[in-house]
Structure formats: structure tokens, C-alpha cells
Amino acid sequence: MRAPLPHGPASFDDLAPWLLTLPPSLGPVRLVAVDGHAGSGKSTFSGRLAAALGGAPVLHLDDFATHEELFAWTDRLREQVLVPLSRGETARFRAYDWVARRFAGEREAAPEPVVLVEGVGAGRRALRPHLACLLWMELPPEHSWERGQLRDGAELSDFWDGWMRAEHKHFAADPTRPYAELLILQREGGYEVLPGPHGTARTGPERP
Secondary structure: OOOOOOOOOEEHHHHHHHHOOOOOOEOOEEEEEEEOOOOOOHHHHHHHHHHHOOOOOEEEHHHOOOOOOOOOOHHHHHHHHHHHHHOOOOEEEEEEEOOOOEEEEEEEEOOOOEEEEEOOOOOOOOOHHHOOEEEEEOOOHHHHHHHHHHHHOHHHHHHHHHHHHHHHHHHHHOOOHHHOOEEEEEEOOEEEEEEOOOOOOOOOOOOO
């Protein structure tokens, strides 16, 4: 029986121990997705959450997407990561090099009690059956994209033009936020955790 979801604001420090109370969702692993618009702070938040979990592996979807396939990475993630983790095996994969435009160095993710997967689309329909919990970074797209563009600089402005169109199209067809169990709000000095739209309705991993 999973621990109850928070019914009001909770702190970041409450989140890691709560995730460890959830039943495994992928073999021995609790797969936890951190989704949100590009620039919403997913990578930074996931890094802090991984540290709070004692060094949990973090899968970055930027390692699976490519320039030509910004969102067509589901099969790669399933075959290279989800299948081995479901067997209790270490997942090994090549990460995409966004400068060289090819898959390069090998990386791995061990079947730890919690494995985080972060990136735009981490809570997509095809992955939700494998998730123990889905988190959404609560920042509107216009603010997220502005932060992302400031971070990346003017030299990537053409890329961002194409990205914003692709992201809008993705979430229009396969939205994540309605299925999030928890919303993550960045506050000055930390994070606030709130129940998400799906938080009170779900009692276990979603099934097709």
C-alpha cells in the first residue's frame, strides 16, 4: 500500500523519503519522471532530488533525442533502458552529442530503488505505465522558454524557434500536466511540492 500523497504544500525534504515508500513500478525500480517545459528547471531539480535520494541515477532525455528526432526517442529509451531495468539489470546506452550530432560516449543506469527520468515528455503516454510517480515543474511555457533562451544564448536562437513549435505540438497531442501527481514550484531558496491534477485519483501506476 503506497503512502498517501500530500494534501497540501510540502517541502522538498519531504519528497525523497515519500518516493521511497512507493511500490516499484519497473522491475525492482521506482521510475520517477520529472517533466515540464524546456527551461523550467528540470535538470537542476532532478540533480538535487537525486542527491537527496542518496545518489539516485538520473536519465536525461537529451541523451536520447536528436536534432532530427526531438520527440521520437521512445523506442530507444524502452529498448536500452526500460527493458534492462525491468529485469533488474544495469542499463547501458550511448548518449547523443548535440555538437557532433551523433551518439557517442556510453553511459549506464543501475537498477537502484529510485531512478529519475527528466526531460520534456518524460511523462508521455507511452511511459506512464512504467512510472511510480510523475512530477511536473509548474512554470508557464513563456517563462520557461525565456529562461532557456537566456541560458543558451543568441547562437541557439534558430534552434529554439524550431524547438518551441515542436514542444507545443508534442504537448497538444500528448499532454503531461493533467496526469502529474505532484507539482513542483521553485521558490526563493528552495522548492514547494503541491498535489497535482492526478494526485488524488491515482492509487498505483497507470495501466493502458
